[in-house]
Amino acid sequence: MLADSRSKKGNRNVSMPIDRNTRLVVQGITGRDGSFHAAQMAAYGTNLVAGVTPGKGGSKFDNTVPIFDSVHEAVDATGANTSVIYVRAPFAADAICEAADAGVRLVVCITEGVPVRDMLRVVPFLKERGARLLGPNCPGLIAPNARVKVGILPASIVQPGSVGVVSRSGTLTYEVVYQLTRAGMGQSTCIGIGGDPVIGTNFIDCLRLFQADEETEAIVLIGEIGGSDEEEAAAFIKEKVSKPVVSFIAGQTAPPGKRMGHAGAIVTGGSGTAADKIAAFAAVGVPVAKIPSEITSLVASAAPALKRAS
């Protein structure tokens, strides 16, 4: 049986995607990035139960974590429910589908450079199986209160707390999280949704999670040029989010028609500009920081009751 589609179709639940129940399988665990970050995730406290590299089944990572030839075997043997992918771009789409087909509930794809054509086929495949995809081209997520991380976000900059952070960027997220931590504003969960034009989890999905999450008291949303995900997030905030939200948009000085590093960060035909996104947030009363170092003070005034670490 090559594809058994064992997972059941169902409504996405709205509990945070990673917590103490997370059982992680690393796809591409024997590669340079996969092995480095597998060790980092385990060291932080993530329950790393398995690795997958086709052809290397039967061996062990770090002398402790079993490696399998397929995600299906890994799930059967270890009960893995979350996967993180470090395989090369040409193989990433297949790795995502494999994880979902094996019954993994959350698939986090770190890989950068996955063709859009592949993603257009992957997204409905995962929806059919009721699995959530984060990424691709994302840093993953980290939940400091539970001490769980899936991806590459550096654990050294986070602090337990109650600010939810969601962003399309990697290092800009680190910058903002670092500033929050220095200001004593710990984080509930930080989620990097990725910089590609077609991604599995968008701002609205994360806002819905943070709104329902009891640990989260305030939300920081970091957007950038390209697409209309921020505008849609603004409309959603107006209707459904009662918790305070603060935002920042990168790319105000980006020239039109040029791809700014991220495949999705491009202003085309006058749409996707930073100005439009800032206006959309302002119109629904979401404060927009002019510069990253303004974010902490905007959070402090938007959420005066926020518990702060000393």
Place this chain on the structure above:
Amino acid sequence: MKVHEYQAKELFARYGIPVPPGTVVTSASDAEAAAATVGKPVVVKAQVLVGGRGKAGGVKIAKTPAEAREKASQILGMDIKGETVKKVLITEAVDIAHEIYVAVIMDRRAQKPLVMGSADGGVEIEVTAKENPSAIQRVWVDPLYGVHPFAARRLAMALARDAELAKPMADIIQKLYTLYDEVDASLAEINPLVVTTDRRVLALDAKLNFDDNALERHPDLEAMRDLDAEDEGEVRARNEGLSFVRLSGNVGCVVNGAGLAMATMDLVKHYGGQPANFLDIGGSSRPEKVVAALSIILQDTSVKSILFNIFGGITRCDDVARGLVTAFAQMNLKLPVVVRLTGTNEKEAREILRQVPAIHPAETMDEAVKKAIALAA
């Protein structure tokens, strides 16, 4: 990646989309010869990757071969939005009865390809969207099926308003989608798709953009890349695995991560400076990447100071620091360099950078940006 009209038309022809015959030439005398072969009035069209060539005078009709020579000599060498015209396409001038717009794009919101059509061809779709939005027809495509024949027929009928013409038009719509899908395009546009007075349906113009992430599996398309039409620094950066976009300011920026790189440019502007570029040195930065980044930035003589803003995650700050030391040793750097390094192996990086007294250290992004602006003034 973008390709020229004549290259897009080659791909159109390969997929069975009718295009008027044409010859691409690089000299006025070849233009004359090509026009003589056509034996009818021709259009001389500048081959540039930027848009708006028509308004810039880059498209001209010539009734005779001698006139084609004259028009070609006017157009060749012309500057269109910073791009020098090096090639012109000589193609038959057809008598147009009706102009139509048709394109396949990727709809990010729907996460599906989208076929767009408008009976107002020859007009930019953004203009139609603003002035006459109801003229735009949309068909979303399930990539597992492609464009259903019925959907292509309905769209063609709405555009052609003529059952006889709708048939070849539906055929073109399906072929355009197949092309878009098979070559990993991010845009496939025909504007205008024309009905001639003798009732032929022809793609008079052709525009194809490709998903850069998919070029690895299309070496034939990668070979179509026109390196002459691209910024030299951007070409070098791509070869070095860097992401670079040239701007017009004087503060050179070296940053890791696209979001942080954009935010750094924005911050330079916020504090009254002008960024010279966007540059993302990427995740795992070997020292050689830092050297390459610096040499690309330094080609631009308007750069007066260099700003490093590195937040170490996967990128290790000590790698960047070693790259800087190497660069200083190799390059005889005369410009002031401001360095802000935070995150993974930050302490080791500080130690390494002590070897280079010419570096101006900064603790925060704001401080680094302000220093770099002051030093550029």
